[in-house]
Amino acid sequence: MNRFIDIISEQLKNAFTECGYDGSKVTASVSNRPDLCEYQCNGAMVLAKGAGKAPIMIADEVVEKLTGCSLFSDVQAVKPGFINIKVSGDAAADYINNMSSAEKFGLNEPETKKKIIIDYGGANVAKPLHIGHLRSAIIGESIKRICNYAGHEAIGDVHLGDWGLQMGQIIAELQERQPELPYFDDAFAGEYPSESPFTISELEEIYPCASKKCKEDPYFAEKAHQATADLQAGKPGYMAVWNHVLNVSVADLKKNYDNLDVHFELWKKESDAQPYIPDMIQDMKNKGLLQESEGALVVDIAEETDKKELPPCIVVKSDGATLYSTTDLATIVERVKLFDPQYIVYVVDKRQELHFTQVFRTARKAGIAGADLDMYFLGFGTMNGKDGQPYKTRSGGVMRLETLISEINEAVADKMRENREFAQEELDAAAKIIGLAALKYGDLSNQATKDYIFDISRFTSFEGNTGPYILYTIVRIKSILRKYGKEPSGKVIFTGQKAEKEIMLQLTRFSEVIETAYNELAPHKICSYIYDLSNAFNVFYHEIKILSEEDEDRKDSYLSLLQLTRRVLEQCIELLGFSAPEQM
Secondary structure: OOOHHHHHHHHHHHHHOOOOOOHHHHHOEHHHHHHHEEEEHHHHHHHHHHHHOOOOHHHHHHHHHHHOOOEEEEEEEEOOOOOEEEOOHHHHHHHHHHHHHOOHHOOOOOOOOOOEEEEOOOOEEOOEEEHHHHHHHHHHHHHHHHHHHHEEEEEEOOOOOOOOOHHHHHHHHHHHHOOOOOOOOOOOOOOOOOOOOOOHHHHHHHHOOOHHHHHHHHHHHHHHHHHHHHHHOOOOOHHHHHHHHHHHHHHHHHHHHHOOOOOEEEEOOOHHHHHHHHHHHHHHOOOOOOEOOEEEEEEEEOOOOOOOOOOOOEEOOOOOOOHHHHHHHHHHHHHHHHOOOOOEEEEEEHHHHHHHHHHHHHHHHHOOOOOOOOOEEEEEEEEEEOOOOOOOOOOOOOOHHHHHHHHHHHHHHHHHHHHHOHHHHHHHHHHHHHHHHHHHHHHHOOOOOOOEOOOOOHHHOOOOOHHHHHHHHHHHHHHHHHHOOOOOOOOOOOOOOHHHHHHHHHHHHHHHHHHHHOOOOHHHHHHHHHHHHHHHHHHHHOOOOOOOOOOHHHHHHHHHHHHHHHHHHHHHHHHHHHOOOOOO
């Protein structure tokens, strides 16, 4: 189904061509002066120089051609050469009626379906999720949903950190606390216990304790480094401890990600890439890519077009150890081998930009990523408190994610109590749904690359550009439809109301918005769209008598319009990663 704006552009192209101009360069755009018109075209300005005419002369000719076109209710040429357009209400109604019955509201399938791996989450085992993991999870989940809805196959990978020094630290600390465990007995030949020697709470206490010791005690630090090396060499007892850490951690991580309605198709780990490293390094040596630098093996990634000096990518340290860059390169090898993706998107803190520039360029030079594989680093900004500093607990520590979710749900519940009384069970269930919307919309309504201020009071408000406001709009529409008592026909007719037409025009933008959100990996575009659509509905609600309308055809049309509005809003919030309650 053609996008509404493309239908308008096609009419303009034809009119310019019929007037003897190159219509291929002509497009329409949504007006930035809605008080004057609904759409604009600056084609006359673009073509004026080549045609040797004043822009307004060309615009006048084109407007004359468009006079009488059923798509438009008004077309005017204004100096210095703009064409201002108002579309026909009947044409808008016809379009949204087609939308209503079309799959995905008329969104076209892509010409080429891509397999896309989205690397988001990035949690480390043995550590609780904290607010530093929030943006990656929320943005990545939304992008995955948008990619799938746009017609592609998107695969979410949590990419757990499970193979670094923290594992050696945990093993060393556990050995000091419980040296009698069989994992530390080199002579043990039986089966290791299937039950973990620690709970998630104990594990989350063991790791910070061990990390602190590493900084203060050289002997313990050496022991932890040796344990890491032994683990990575496959020592059976240490591998058994590592498996316990994974099982306990992943169960807890899944629970916390579920609370965010964030889900992964793959629970791959850094350790999964380790088997690919030896052959990858050997291949890079064979190709002459690796250079020695102070004992380390590096790849020069500098390019002539660089505006600043970029350091080489270290693949092997001077002591023979590998790094995150090595693991990330091997992970690309693994992904290509197992999934053959056309696109890999990394949703990571923007401060990691240099690291991924090094990895991407090395992957290209080494032939790990071929010409048919696109790699994209979506670096997100920080979530700050009102003081402009990274958001923390009241005591100044890093806040656990479950604590943040609890605080925002409590704030929502407080606001709901202000409106009316709720049974506690009903209140808790609704606050959980609305709180998630407040949290996710508060994040996603900002451009991902930018820092933003996290303000619980503002994000949980039922007014303004917030998640609860969007949900309140959906709930209000549901309430009106319930009061009507029957299913509207689904057919919309234009009755001449300005507020009615504004909703129609907003609805016609759906496919354009989704395509833009996919192409730019920009969930904030959807947030902006549903805020505009919600505002259009609320103006309509206050200006038009809906249920008290005496003309049954008009009433049915109004309710059909609201029904489509609800469906579109619900689809959009699903792409953002939250849902709406029945009442609030």
